[in-house]
Amino acid sequence: MITCSAPGKVYLFGEHAVVYGEPAICCAVDIRTRVSVAPADSITISSSLGTTDIDFKTHPYVSAVVERFQDISSLEGVSISIESEIPVGSGLGSSAAVTIATIKALDALLGTGLELDDIARMGHEVEQRIQGAASQTDTYVCTMGGVVMIPQRKGLDLLDCAIVIGNTNIFSSTKELVANVAELNDKFPDVIGPVLSSIGMMSATGEVLVNAKDYVSVGKLMNINQGLLDAIGVGCSELSSFTYAARNSGAYGAKITGAGGGGCMVAIAPHECVSEVAAAIASAGGEVVVTKATDIGVRVE
Ligand code: PMV
Numbered sequence: 001m002i003t004c005s006a007p008g009k010v011y012l013f014g015e016h017a018v019v020y021g022e023p024a025i026c027c028a029v030d031i032r033t034r035v036s037v038a039p040a041d042s043i044t045i046s047s048s049l050g051t052t053d054i055d056f057k058t059h060p061y062v063s064a065v066v067e068r069f070q071d072i073s074s075l076e077g078v079s080i081s082i083e084s085e086i087p088v089g090s091g092l093g094s095s096a097a098v099t100i101a102t103i104k105a106l107d108a109l110l111g112t113g114l115e116l117d118d119i120a121r122m123g124h125e126v127e128q129r130i131q132g133a134a135s136q137t138d139t140y141v142c143t144m145g146g147v148v149m150i151p152q153r154k155g156l157d158l159l160d161c162a163i164v165i166g167n168t169n170i171f172s173s174t175k176e177l178v179a180n181v182a183e184l185n186d187k188f189p190d191v192i193g194p195v196l197s198s199i200g201m202m203s204a205t206g207e208v209l210v211n212a213k214d215y216v217s218v219g220k221l222m223n224i225n226q227g228l229l230d231a232i233g234v235g236c237s238e239l240s241s242f243t244y245a246a247r248n249s250g251a252y253g254a255k256i257t258g259a260g261g262g263g264c265m266v267a268i269a270p271h272e273c274v275s276e277v278a279a280a281i282a283s284a285g286g287e288v289v290v291t292k293a294t295d296i297g298v299r300v301e
Contacts, residue, residue: 001038003301004105007294008092009141010257010266013203013225016181016232018150022200026137028145029163030294033084033097037105040079047082061099064126073110090167091258096138099123104298119143145297149207157211159293162274163266166242166286170262177259181232195228219252219268226255234260242286249280
């Protein structure tokens with residue numbers, strides 16, 4: 001049996017603006033999806049959702065990966081089992097993580113010799129097939145790990161502070177939120193255009209601050225980024241209340257991560273404040289994940 005794992009991710013800066021060509025900074029986080037594969041006579045895929053054959057309703061990403069390997073290898077049977085610490089559908093990159101970990105595990109089992117770039121590319125193709133449209137961000141960051149500036153794919157220094165995530169458990173559709181921002185931008189181009197380029201400037205400024213390990217300033221910029229995300233209509237009252245709870249209990253800064261409208265917020269915090277920040281987000285109603293940045297992308301366990 002071979003087990004591979006891949007990390008989730010958060011956005012430090014730049015979601016939504018990245019759709020308009022502005023830079024963003026993403027950070028792989030140390031919550032992982034593990035996929036184990038073993039030779040078998042037929043195809044079975046098991047997870048907390050159940051056990052299936054190739055099944056695009058229950059296991060769409062893994063099914064699509066299996067079909068890709070049937071194209072490029074002699075794969076007939078395999079037993080695949082999935083365990084994940086990454087909350088599903090909350091903007092933390094759960095679909096990229098399961099896709100990338102499955103690709104790496106099948107690659108190791110079948111000896112197809114894929115390089116990391118090939119794995120990231122195949123993962124992106126699979127996400128596009130399943131979601132219709134997908135940016136390369138999640139699959140790239142999850143494959144490579146670390147803190148990455150997008151679209152430049154430039155690696156920054158690893159964050160050396162705590163990361164506290166608050167999940168609203170409110171479903172939000174990335175597609176819909178991206179469309180809402182586009183509509184606002186069409187209606188008020190002279191207002192929204194500068195907001196999006198300001199967000200891009202935050203990524204550019206953030207790059208220097210992350211590498212300088214100046215987390216007080218990174219946090220301040222994240223708070224400004226949050227204000228602008230609110231301005232373009234992707235906030236919600238739960239996300240606001242979690243971000244204020246985190247800031248008021250010692251976090252350097254806090255903002256939405258990902259598409260917004262629900263999903264998750266992220267705070268960065270000094271190690272000594274983690275329990276206060278986590279407790280504050282929890283008492284505001286958030287499901288809390290305490291984690292840290294990781295430079296370990298996809299790997300064989
Ligand atoms: O919620 P997520 O993790 O899928 O992030 C969406 C990020 C956007 O910038 C809003 C869209 C995109 O494709 O980059």
